[in-house]
Amino acid sequence: MADTAESLRGEGFARFRLRGAAELVMDRLGPSAVECAAVRFPVGDGQRLTLGVTGGHQLLSVAAGGWLLTPMTDGLDAYWIPRPPMLRRLDEHGHILSQRPAGFAGFGVSAAGLAAHLEHPAGHVLDVVIWRLPADEVDLLRSLQDLTSLERQRYFLWSSHTAYARPADLYLHWVHGHVYENHEVWPKYWRVCSELDAYALYVTLTGLLRATGKKLYELLRIQVVFAVVDRQAADGGWYHGEWTDEMESHFRLHSAAMHLLAAHFEETRDAAVGAALARAAAFAATKTDRLESGAWYLHDSLELSTEAMQRYPFRYVHSRALGKAKSNLLVLNTHLDTNIAMARHRDVSGDGRHAELIASACATTRAVLALRPADWLYRPLFRVIGLTFLPTERARALPLPLRALKRVAWKHLVPWLPRIKSRLPRLVMPGGYIERDLTMRASSVRYQPVNLMDLIRTRRQFDDAAMDLLLAESFAFTHECGITARWKELKGKEDDALGFWAEALYHLALAKPDQRYRAWLAQAILDLEDNGLGLPPSLLGSNAEAVTPAQQCPCPNPVDPRLRVANLSRGEAIEWLIVNPTDQAIDLEWETPPAVEVIWQAQAPSALAAWSAADSPKMPARTSLHGVGTRVARA
Secondary structure, three states, X not given: OOOOEEEEEEOOEEEEEEEOOOEEEEEEEOOOOEEEEEEXXXXXXXXXXXXXXXXOEEEEEOOOOOEEXXXXXXXXXXXXXXXXXXXXXXXXXXXXXXXXXXXXXXXXXXXXXXXXXXXXXXXOEEEEEEEEEOOOOHHHHHHHHOOOOHHHOOEEOOOOOOEEOOHHHXXXXXXXXXXXXXXXEOOOOEEOEOHHHHHHHHHHHHHHHHHHOOHHHHHHHHHHHHHHHHHOOOOOOOOOOOOOOOOOOEHHHHHHHHHHHHHHXXXXXXXXXXXXXXXHHHHHOOOEEEEOXXXXXXXXXXXXXXXXXXXXXXXXXXXXXXXXXXXXXXXXHHHHHHXXXXXXXXXXXXXXXXXHHXXXXXXXXXXXXXXXXXXXXXXXXXXXXXXXXXOHHHHHOOOHHHHXXXXXXXXXXXXXXXXXXXXXXXXXXXXXXXXXXXXXXXXXXXXXXXXXXXXXXXXXXXXXXXXXXXXXXXXXXHHHOOHHHHHHXXXXXXXXXXXXXXHHHHHHHHHOOOHHHHHHHHHHHHHHHHOXXXXXXXXXXXXOOOOOHHHOOOOOEEOOOOOEEEEOOEOOEOEEEEEEOOOOOXXXXXXXXXXXXXXEEEXXXXXXXXXXXXXXXXXXXXXXEEEEEEEEEOO
């Protein structure tokens, strides 16, 4: 058996690797001897393996998910197995081609210990994850067995669009030391690593850490951080191979790694994290195109050349509009997000070496958003295309001529739109709809809320008041045009757009005190719950880009896990939105109450009168309450 060698170290973290008959990734977490081991048994010819633990233990199913092996004798270690052993088929790049739980051939139980006999068929690796919990970690053991209402809720993950609902769900993503999406990705239908899901998990775990104070969440989020650091390539980038087997890099996922590292570095000043962030910024700075107005960040590494774009999975229109390269599709959301990530690196590190690039990208953003050619053409065009945004019931109620126009729109006008845009360049359309890109011959209205999310974040990061009119128009259009109901009825297909719509509304509510936006956010939460998607992580109040770590406030825990809480607090500005998404009245009682006195007001005046938190009334079904703290701490 080979010796174990340390491969990575940071504040409160050390990773060790061992390669022998099996491959071991051992993470040492926190200042104590808590460890998480990922053991991978290589592809074999078909066999059985026996895994066991010595000494007397009892096996418990725990609220955190998975199983806890607790010793029968005081002073011995306990073990947490968050997921069942998994069989996986992998390619040479680490893509997960398929996976399933391993079959159990039998169990052995005796005074000497416990043993499980596992089937290990040919062609698969066998992955096992197990935590070792020292006997003195009593609070950590309790954390696995007793979850608050917030810990039992579902949280929408930005990349895979699946949900995290309990601590063990981290290991649906964390696979042998790296973070993957929890679904098969088109067009290859394999599972790829995703720093965007890692970032969503980090924000979720940070929010739960703030709300509960549990050490468990500090350890889990440290593990996520260094899973991302460990996967960084020597050139500072992250590579994914989502579309090809040549491991192209997707720069939105790269930017997500930067956001994660910036958040953790801002809070901890961990030197290893800061160094990784600097390398990532240097990498991103080279992945740009030069437009007439300035720098534009590319969407993925295939856009670096027309030769690489021959492997692109979508068709696109060749265009040199705005002075861009033919291979640059001019994808708006990735450009916006990358520039925010670059600015975050500058702000948290004090490193100004990319300041000129950031300023140039800001100028290009303003120039592209200001494009308004051919209003005479785009205005009627999008009145007709807008009919395709309607939900089924509203579309069926249209007069026959409008139904005919709707059919013409989706069958002919939408496919022709990329050619029109390439000749008359424009992304912001009359009425408030925003195109995702300029020349891709594929259209998806699911990117409307992603664009809004990135635009409102850009407005905050760069304090660009010139964007306010566009934002007001586009948010109002999205709320009123029927598209949210359309997303909702396409459950399992396009309803993931609801998660980004709620995320965008969260950032808008932080920026604007208008009660309309809080009412829209409450409705978005109802829609998410109706479709079983869970709340976006930022609603826990723990997104460091929106609220600095020093200003983050714990989210209160309601007794009833069916209630949903949006944490809009920042420093002394205490604010919450409580939503009852059920069809029953629910008492508003607190397991962990707000730390300040709160004045609550129903959002719909007819639903409830203003009332005090001390009254603990029942919240009627499908209602929401807005609460503002008085800044007077409870005794």
